[in-house]
Amino acid sequence: MSFRTAWMRSLTVWSGLGAVLFSAIAATAGQVTWSDSMEWRFKDTSLGRVEATIEDGWLHARRFEGDGQLLWHIVLGRARAEEPPTVTAEGGFEVRHANNRYFVRDNLERISCVHERLAVGTDAGIDTLFLADAEDGGTRVGENPKGGMGIGLRKKENWAWVILGPGKVSGMAINFVAAIRLAPMLLVPEKTRIGASGRGDVKYVRDEASITDDGEFLQARYVTFSEAEAERNRRELAQDTRPPELDGQRWLNLPPGHESEYREIGWFRGRVVLLDFWATWCGTCVEKLPYIQTLHEKYAGQGLVVIAMHSAINNQAVDAFLAEHQYTMPVILDTGETARRYGVEGIPQYVLIGKDGTLVHSGLQNDPPTEAEIEALLKAAGT
Numbered sequence: 377m378s379f380r381t382a383w384m385r386s387l388t389v390w391s392g393l394g395a396v397l398f399s400a401i402a403a404t405a406g407q408v409t410w411s412d413s414m415e416w417r418f419k420d421t422s423l424g425r426v427e428a429t430i431e432d433g434w435l436h437a438r439r440f441e442g443d444g445q446l447l448w449h450i451v452l453g454r455a456r457a458e459e460p461p462t463v464t465a466e467g468g469f470e471v472r473h474a475n476n477r478y479f480v481r482d483n484l485e486r487i488s489c490v491h492e493r494l495a496v497g498t499d500a501g502i503d504t505l506f507l508a509d510a511e512d513g514g515t516r517v518g519e520n521p522k523g524g525m526g527i528g529l530r531k532k533e534n535w536a537w538v539i540l541g542p543g544k545v546s547g548m549a550i551n552f553v554a555a556i557r558l559a560p561m562l563l564v565p566e567k568t569r570i571g572a573s574g575r576g577d578v579k580y581v582r583d584e585a586s587i588t589d590d591g592e593f594l595q596a597r598y599v600t601f602s603e604a605e606a607e608r609n610r611r612e613l614a615q616d617t618r619p620p621e622l623d624g625q626r627w628l629n630l631p632p633g634h635e636s637e638y639r640e641i642g643w644f645r646g647r648v649v650l651l652d653f654w655a656t657w658c659g660t661c662v663e664k665l666p667y668i669q670t671l672h673e674k675y676a677g678q679g680l681v682v683i684a685m686h687s688a689i690n691n692q693a694v695d696a697f698l699a700e701h702q703y704t705m706p707v708i709l710d711t712g713e714t715a716r717r718y719g720v721e722g723i724p725q726y727v728l729i730g731k732d733g734t735l736v737h738s739g740l741q742n743d744p745p746t747e748a749e750i751e752a753l754l755k756a757a758g759t
Contacts, residue, residue, distance in 0.1 A: 406432035406501050410457040414465050426469040426482065430455050434500050437471040437480045447598070448556040451500040452478040453492030489594040491553065496542045500553045504539055507532055507555070516572040517543045525591045527578035528552075529570060534561045538580055540589050559585035559599040562608055603721065610719030615738040619729055620717035622685070624708035628698060631706075642733065647679045648753045649729040650745065653720050655687040656697045661724040664744060665703065671750060672705035678754050681706070687723065688712035731756060
């Protein structure tokens with residue numbers, strides 16, 4: 377189960393009717409005749425908000441991150457204040473036009489959208505001035521003689537932005553109707569492609585991030601900074617290298633007299649360490665815990681140290697859970713920093729550390745080690 381899914385189950389929705397904060401909208405925005413906004417919060421942390429406005433007869437939707445940074449801006453179509461759209465947050469942000477056809481929906485990593493098909497040269501009033509100083513990454517236009525979609529890439533402050541709108545091949549004139557911050561440029565991409573087809577649609581791919589638009593249907597998968605950072609950290613988990621340190625709020629089930637040892641990975645040099653990233657709300661994690669407990673009981677006396685690293689999310693029930701199931705392996709309540717250092721996003725994930733204090737495998741493992749693997753590592757020399 378991903379942490380994103382766990383957040384979705386614990387979100388508190390805050391609606392700020394008519395109280396739109398234009399923190400990233402330029403002063404050149406048109407006349408606003410209607411506005412609405414909605415925010416999502418996880419405990420005391422804002423996961424962002426969506427804002428809808430009708431400006432000069434056009435319905436604009438904007439999505440902001442929790443820190444107020446603009447994530448995307450899309451014009452859905454012509455609209456009137458007398459027939460306002462709806463703004464909801466039920467399993468994802470959504471702005472839906474009064475005609476019930478045009479909409480944009482964001483589930484915190486994917487965007488689905490149907491917008492009005494615009495003729496070439498139509499100005500829907502989207503503001504891209506904030507990208508005026510961005511590096512130009514190229515432009516493509518769908519090769520439909522009647523005019524297709526155009527796509528432009530911009531690189532600003534280590535982010536790849538995509539801007540979309542109707543255009544013609546001749547002159548590549550594009551009136552943009554969408555601007556989306558698609559991915560941070562932390563890593564050299566393993567795959568990247570920008571293209572346009574004779575059908576008039578456009579597409580861009582950068583590793584996990586992608587976007588397509590045929591002039592009416594828009595689909596996008598964007599990557600957040602934290603997701604890219606996690607990927608970078610996962611790539612750094614190379615075999616025979618030393619792992620990141622642990623960072624826990626609280627430790628449970630520590631052996632009496634050894635409390636000080638369970639603070640740093642370095643204390644376990646000469647022993648084999650198994651890290652299990654898990655949570656009580658993760659069904660697959662819970663299914664595998666009896667096996668992890670068996671490894672602890674069978675091999676702890678031979679030099680195996682099992683550490684069950686519980687997610688920082690929804691950890692209130694851990695004590696009761698351990699008592700109910702009589703689990704005795706050491707458990708850490710993560711601050712969230714350990715998962716970040718190891719690049720953990722979905723769980724369960726496992727990390728095996730040899731007697732020499734280095735990683736046995738590269739990257740995170742989806743399955744726990746076998747008893748045969750544990751026994752081989754315990755018999756191996758190493759200090």
